Amino acid sequence: SQTIHQWPATLVQPVGSPLSLECTVEGTSNPNLYWYRQAAGRGLQLLFYSVGIGQISSEVPQNLSASRPQDRQFILSSKKLLLSDSGFYLCAWSAMSNQPQHFGDGTRLSIL
């Protein structure tokens, strides 16, 4: 069966510090991968998605970036965090674009 791992579970970072969140999927090949952000009490905002290694589509211009160095690895990064980057970051995978997406446990990021 397929599993998705996301870490760390919680993270507290100062403003201006860098960020690296990692997500890996097991049990499937060439998945579509997604990064979402959910602000407190709000809906899901799609940040990035990838349909293959090295292929990244950005939905929201911001100071975040994503990379997919391996088939089942998706990384979310920032060089300098802003206060507005606080939120619940979720990684998800799907077999195809129109198939259900399955979420990791998420990373709760607080910026001080």
Place this chain on the structure above:
Amino acid sequence: QKEVEQNSGPLSVPEGAIASLNCTYSDRGSQSFFWYRQYSGKSPELIMFIYSNGDKEDGRFTAQLNKASQYVSLLIRDSQPSDSATYLCAVYNNAGNMLTFGGGTRLMVKP
């Protein structure tokens, strides 16, 4: 205009009752429809998906899709306190090649 709309709630139902959650979408080209449950502080969990008009049942859950009226609903029979959560509707559109989520409806099942 929001592409996928849900009443934010809270929707309060007594234990054992039927909870009815509704979702409307704006794009007639939408093809696939999903319901997720999200407990407070947790990630969304897929409950149901539906692709064709009509009803789809899975245990206590029934998804209903009406493409002509552009709405999809989720019925939860014999509601339990453990069903208390936020329910997210998500709609896939081929043209945009992405899944759009509604803001979610908070359900409270009272013992």
